[in-house]
Amino acid sequence: MILETAVLVMALAAPLTVAPMVDSRRAQVAMPDRSGAKQTTESLVNRFDSDFSAAETEVTVALVDSDVLTLRQLVHDEIASYGLLRPGWDDADALVPDRSQLWIVSTLVDELSAVHGLPKPMVSATGSVGLYWDFADRYADIEVEGDGSISVFTKLRSAPPVEQFEDGLKLNTAGIEKINCLMRNLLN
Amino acid sequence: LKSEKNPCCEFFDVNKDSNDIVKLLQKQPDRYFWERNCSASILSPGWVSSIETVARMIFTPHWNAIDSKPTPNAVEDVANKGLSVDRLTHVSLQYVHEQALLAEEKARDRPAEKPRRLEAVMWLRVERVRSVRVGEQQVFGVFDTALPENKAHADVCTMVIANKQVQRSARESLYQLLEP
Numbered sequence: 001m002i003l004e005t006a007v008l009v010m011a012l013a014a015p016l017t018v019a020p021m022v023d024s025r026r027a028q029v030a031m032p033d034r035s036g037a038k039q040t041t042e043s044l045v046n047r048f049d050s051d052f053s054a055a056e057t058e059v060t061v062a063l064v065d066s067d068v069l070t071l072r073q074l075v076h077d078e079i080a081s082y083g084l085l086r087p088g089w090d091d092a093d094a095l096v097p098d099r100s101q102l103w104i105v106s107t108l109v110d111e112l113s114a115v116h117g118l119p120k121p122m123v124s125a126t127g128s129v130g131l132y133w134d135f136a137d138r139y140a141d142i143e144v145e146g147d148g149s150i151s152v153f154t155k156l157r158s159a160p161p162v163e164q165f166e167d168g169l170k171l172n173t174a175g176i177e178k179i180n181c182l183m184r185n186l187l188n
Numbered sequence: 189l190k191s192e193k194n195p196c197c198e199f200f201d202v203n204k205d206s207n208d209i210v211k212l213l214q215k216q217p218d219r220y221f222w223e224r225n226c227s228a229s230i231l232s233p234g235w236v237s238s239i240e241t242v243a244r245m246i247f248t249p250h251w252n253a254i255d256s257k258p259t260p261n262a263v264e265d266v267a268n269k270g271l272s273v274d275r276l277t278h279v280s281l282q283y284v285h286e287q288a289l290l291a292e293e294k295a296r297d298r299p300a301e302k303p304r305r306l307e308a309v310m311w312l313r314v315e316r317v318r319s320v321r322v323g324e325q326q327v328f329g330v331f332d333t334a335l336p337e338n339k340a341h342a343d344v345c346t347m348v349i350a351n352k353q354v355q356r357s358a359r360e361s362l363y364q365l366l367e368p
Contacts, residue, residue, distance in 0.1 A: 120252050
């Protein structure tokens with residue numbers, strides 16, 4: 001019975017290599033509560049990658065350590081974990097993001113994922129934090145600098161490629177609307 | 189040009205510790221000539237041919253565990269200090285692997301409560317890297333910046349003078365060229 005349970009849990013966990021992201025030393029950055037995930041049994045990775053406008057990205061993942069997390073929560077956890085980086089983490093001059101940047105990026109995940117699909121997080125040795133969407137025919141990334149300013153780059157991977165760029169945005173209604181507008185242009 | 193006196197070699201030797209070496213390179217009017225005709229290190233086995241493939245080590249946090257791919261910031265060094273790579277025509281895969289493990293050990297010594305792990309070694313084909321263009325201009329150069337401990341070391345640098353949009357576009361282009 002124990003063996004069967006273990007095999008079942010491993011089979012459920014197999015499509016994703018999520019275990020490394022679930023560090024027992026979770027980041028101590030306070031993030032908004034995001035409970036209330038839905039359960040589905042469809043292929044997690046395919047759904048994660050398949051549709052730029054997928055709104056149903058809250059999928060429950062069974063992990064070897066029996067944690068139950070959503071993909072969205074994994075993204076938030078990864079963003080929060082950037083708060084564990086220390087100056088010099090990449091080379092001697094590497095900078096770290098501050099808590100307000102992490103909060104802004106985490107808020108952008110919630111604001112944008114329902115319309116544009118769940119983004120993936122990234123951090124830079126320059127201290128900026130970002131999000132990106134990467135598909136076969138289109139790409140978008142967002143960066144949040146130390147002063148809280150937001151920049152957006154989008155690219156339609158057509159021939160010739162079509163690019164858009166906007167910077168100096170803030171986390172407010174106008175800023176979110178501008179990001180939404182650039183992202184919608186990718187689809188049209 | 190492989191002598192100690194070649195200007196490319198002098199440039200990389202003088203600026204080897206600068207985190208802005210790429211921006212300094214962009215101010216050199218002969219940088220495109222250097223890239224194809226001059227060695228960037230007296231230790232180099234020769235400048236980088238377009239038929240070569242180079243390897244890039246990927247560490248956390250520049251790795252997305254959900255889709256098991258690097259993040260775009262895995263190539264961000266191309267805009268500032270140069271993206272370190274190993275030339276596979278001058279080094280064995282075994283050596284790259286050993287160097288990767290040594291680099292992981294070194295990375296662990298750096299101050300971070302978030303552990304840094306070696307996640308992957310990705311390939312870049314030099315011909316494809318050199319073929320990226322903004323308008324008519326070649327965006328990236330690959331320089332043979334051999335080191336005493338690693339003669340196969342090279343750096344990929346953004347050669348075109350880049351504003352923020354061009355930098356983001358360049359990063360995305362290079363990111364797209366990473367092969368597992």
